[in-house]
Amino acid sequence: MVGIVGYGTHIPRSRIKVEEIAKVWGADAAAFKKGLNLNEKSVPAPDEDCATLSVNAARNAVKRAGIDPQDIGAVYVGSESHPYAVKPTGTIVSEALGACPYVHTADLEFACKAGTEGMYIALNLVKAGEMPYALAIGADTSQGAPGDALEYSAAAGAAAFIVGAEDLAAELVDTHCYMTDTPDFWRREHAHYPQHGGRFTGQPAYEKHVFGATNAILEKTNMKPEDFDYCIFHQPNGKFPVNAAKKLGFTEAQYKYGLLSPTLGNTYSGSSPMGLAATLDEAKPGELILLVSYGSGSGSDAFIFRATERLLEIRDKAPRVRKQLDEHKIYIEYGAYAKFRRKILKAD
Amino acid sequence: MKVPRHWRETPQRYRMEAGKCSKCGSIQFPGRVICPDCGATEMETVKLSGKGELASYTVIRVAPTGFTDLAPYAVGVVQLEEGMRVMGQVVDCDPDNLKIGDRLTTQFRRINEEGKTGMILYGFKFVPDLGL
Incomplete structure (x- = not known):
């Protein structure tokens, strides 16, 4: 049996409200709030990036796991905002944690799915008996083009999971993946901002893959939506995951703990993994959790986890997601946001 | 080119590694080769x-x-x-x-x-x- 032995998250303290962004572009804030169920989003400080978010989240995961970082055999960082085009984020994270030098690291990229991609690899490496522990991180400081609909959701945050084969806080029950070549969102080399297919990102992209992976894992395990205590679907905004849950036959009681996007935004590779972390903050031993990610381009990874007694022991060894999300927020205006996100052209 | 200097400082900057004197127990950050308190040269690495x-x-x-x-x-x-x-x-x-x-x-x-x-x-x- 393999599963999660420790988990941790990091959310930058700055927030910008939907009204503040809409004001600059002459857009209707109420329409975004109602239509996409978005109220505010996290903004990274100028000295935060994918590497720093990853390290701070992973340190919380190590605290909960209570392991020696030297025992971590692999570190995978999933992101679409790696600080370097060439030079791994994984070595920065491994070095900062103290996992070097006997460790395998790789940077992963698959739009919003790179975090669960790392989890899938890490779980299977441990399952194969290659290493006692592996670390998978989903982290992003997402960029949305100024004035684009994405600017209202592109946020920053990270979730880290240490997987192992003993002392599990959540056991892995099963996994299933669903991938096709679907061009709904991309960023070309050297392009600063991504492009997307607008409404095309909905039904033929997000829904097709999320539904495909969910239905496949339910069939594989012979389970029904009502068998689960919690579900987490990728959260590009506050509307897609709620609609997906309802259409698949899940209820608000199952998705409410994992739904963070209305006040966090979309943390891309960190999105559904952070929803899983928030759910682990609440789950009771024996309860079942369904996690389904989505990454444009496109694919979904589905996982079923069962919480154990040990989850209760490790939960309060690091800050909970809701505490990081709801407390000590710093609200900023669009000017500071534009400066923080390097949207202002300055002299060299 | 400051790359080698940055790289050399990685243990102290990334992990706050300090030197602890094996003889008198005083901690130096960043670590030193010789203990400034007792002059001993055996130092162990500790994380702050x-x-x-x-x-x-x-x-x-x-x-x-x-x-x-x-x-x-x-x-x-x-x-x-x-x-x-x-x-x-x-x-x-x-x-x-x-x-x-x-x-x-x-x-x-x-x-x-x-x-x-x-x-x-x-x-x-x-x-x-x-x-x-």
Whole structure:
């Protein structure tokens, strides 16, 4: 049996409200709030990036796991905002944690799915008996083009999971993946901002893959939506995951703990993994959790986890997601946001 | 080319590794070859907690190259739980509301970068200890 032995998250303290962004572009804030169920989003400080978010989240995961970082055999960082085009984020994270030098690291990229991609690899490496522990991180400081609909959701945050084969806080029950070549969102080399297919990102992209992976894992395990205590679907905004849950036959009681996007935004590779972390903050031993990610381009990874007694022991060894999300927020205006996100052209 | 220097400082900047004298037990940050307290040369590596109290600080309003986006920011001397004092940037706070004695902890942050195409330097910075 393999599963999660420790988990941790990091959310930058700055927030910008939907009204503040809409004001600059002459857009209707109420329409975004109602239509996409978005109220505010996290903004990274100028000295935060994918590497720093990853390290701070992973340190919380190590605290909960209570392991020696030297025992971590692999570190995978999933992101679409790696600080370097060439030079791994994984070595920065491994070095900062103290996992070097006997460790395998790789940077992963698959739009919003790179975090669960790392989890899938890490779980299977441990399952194969290659290493006692592996670390998978989903982290992003997402960029949305100024004035684009994405600017209202592109946020920053990270979730880290240490997987192992003993002392599990959540056991892995099963996994299933669903991938096709679907061009709904991309960023070309050297392009600063991504492009997307607008409404095309909905039904033929997000829904097709999320539904495909969910239905496949339910069939594989012979389970029904009502068998689960919690579900987490990728959260590009506050509307897609709620609609997906309802259409698949899940209820608000199952998705409410994992739904963070209305006040966090979309943390891309960190999105559904952070929803899983928030759910682990609440789950009771024996309860079942369904996690389904989505990454444009496109694919979904589905996982079923069962919480154990040990989850209760490790939960309060690091800050909970809701505490990081709801407390000590710093609200900023669009000017500071534009400066923080390097949207202002300055002299060299 | 500052790359070798940055790389050499990785253990102290990334993991707050200090040197502890095997003879008299005094801790030096960053670590030293010879203990300044007793002159012994056997030092072991220990990791600092990064937690402590603000002992003194100054506010930088006219920042040097590479730090201008953060101005105004505080640079503090922090009395760590392990007993020694360490200097570092204090971020995620209003520098005008800092007080001597404030409880601080460390986070991993971007320190500086060598222009738009050069290397990015990472390390610890102090932030208010809010349990986040």
